[in-house]
Each structure stands twice: as C-alpha cells, then as structure tokens.
Amino acid sequence: MIPKEVYEQAKNSTLSMFQDAGIVLTPLEKENIEVADFGLNDLARIGLQLIVYVNTDRVCAKELALTPHQTCPEHKHPPVKHQPGKEETFRCRWGEVYIYVPGESTPNPQGKPPSEGESYYTVFHEVILKPGEQYTLSPETLHWFQAGPKGAIVSEFSTNSTDENDIFTDPRILRKPEIIN
C-alpha cells in the first residue's frame, strides 16, 4: 500500500511534468493518475507514474512519467487467454529513458539496477531513447527501464494491457492496482 501523502505528492509532480510537456489531461484523468511502487515501498528509486488513455481488447495507450533515475523493474508479458503476449512500443516524449533488453550487455551503460535487488536484473543490452525516439518490444521479451537525470515522459502504444499478468524477475513484486493507505 502506498501512503496517501506519497501518492498525492507523486500524482502532483506527474501532473506538473505532463503540463510542462504540453500533455493535456481531462479532470477525470488527473484524478486517475496511477502511481505504482510495485509493492517495494521505494518509489523514488523503483516505480512508475502513468495515465491509461485507452485499453480495449485490442489496443492500449498510456503516458508514463518517471522521476530522475526512477526504474521500472524487469518483467515480461506472457500470453494471456490464448492471445500472444503484450507487444509494446515505447516512444520518448521528454527527457531520456534507458531500456534494457536481452542481447549483448552494453559496456558502460547509462543506467544501472537499483543497488538493493540487483540480482533481479538479468538483461543489460541498452537502448537509449531521447525525445522522438522509440523502440518496439516483442511479446515475452524481458525488459526493464530507467529514466535519465531529468526524468522522462514516455508514450506507450501496445496491445491490450493486463498488468496483473506481468511476470517480474523480482519475486517480491506483485503488480496490481495499488491501494492507497
């Protein structure tokens, strides 16, 4: 559970980031900003703020916001109900984001796993996205990502999203709608 004051602070800072980037939300969307700490209670280092624009059976679009150096932990999207796993395109809108996928480990990467829990990060091929740049992940590809020093705003275009089915490398994580304490 995220303490209410942590949630409110993260929500307000996300709204400021979106506003500064010219991203307009409706009043209802502003209320519905999601703050995910992945149950690790360490939001400044491991977490993600987002708004889901649309999520139908076929298509999902989200806007993600990350604070400086904040990490979305390693996970993959398995097949669900006879559908192939989720396919995702990440497009950097603002700031900088480092995505890590299987492949040759990048020497001297820009980001690094959060120090506590390093063993739960296993893929180290780095893709750097600056504003306007994007990367498409095939279903079931392990990945994690981290914002650069200013933070990042990232558009996600994907197939249907069912966060509760995501498989995280860190067994302590359970991704589900967060309950605010």
Place this chain on the structure above:
Amino acid sequence: MIPKEVYEQAKNSTLSMFQDAGIVLTPLEKENIEVADFGLNDLARIGLQLIVYVNTDRVCAKELALTPHQTCPEHKHPPVKHQPGKEETFRCRWGEVYIYVPGESTPNPQGKPPSEGESYYTVFHEVILKPGEQYTLSPETLHWFQAGPKGAIVSEFSTNSTDENDIFTDPRILRKPEIIN
C-alpha cells in the same frame, strides 16, 4: 498527385504545428510527414497531414494534424485478411476536432461537409473533442472529421492500419500513398 510545392508547404506547416505543441519528431520522421489530399486536389478543405509512429501487425499509432476546418472525408475500415476492421481511438492533443458518426443527427453542428461533394457525407452525429478528450470507434463504423477554427492535432491509437483498404463514401477517392509530382 500532389504538386511538390503544395506538399512542401503542408509539410512545413505541419512541422510547425507539432513543434508548437511540444511534439518531437526524429529527422527521418520529419522527412516522412504524409500529406493526403485523397486525390481531390483541394487540400485546404479536404485532407490530412500525419506521421505514422508505428504500424505493426497488431498496433498502430499516428499523430494527425489538420488545418483550420480541414476535413477527413467519410470512410470506414473493413475487415482485412480475416481480421476485424481497424479499431481507432482519436485523442485531441491541441485545437478542436469534430467527429461525425452514425446516430441521431446533431442539430446545429460545429462542422459541415465541404460544399462540393456534400452528398458523400451521410452520418451526422457529432462528437466534439477538445484537448485531452478522446473517442473510440468500433470497426466498420462510418466516420468523418473536421478541425475547428484553429486546426487540430489528434493522436490516433489503433489496430494495424492498411489505408489502401479504407472504404470512402465518395467514389472519387482512392486512398493510397501519395505520389508527389
């Protein structure tokens, strides 16, 4: 065929609109701005400017730009290769856009069909989108849309896009990659 000077002018004005709205494109994307006049040679009234961010077998995302009162003519997306027709969500980013779909005709609508070719517009239920507002179209739903007095920038989140299969009410229209003269 769109005359080269018309294309270049439309492309540059689209790039300015995107830039003013904080939408960043890569140099290659800037080169690839698509200008569609639907073969009607009346771009100021009937047309659309766009960039396709991604178009995989499952997911497509585009950014559309319309000049003041510019109209995307009435069409629908049929099933293609045993897949249901394209599902589209339009999200207004900037300006204002009026979408017309089947249903009760809206009295005193904000937009109106281009005067030449009015008979090719048959659905008149109006959905007004201001920045942050969005609307999802089911497959095979007839629709057309028109920008408000300032023009509009509209994000489109959809299933796979195959423009050449779109069915337009106006039989003069053939939607295909435009050749620049």
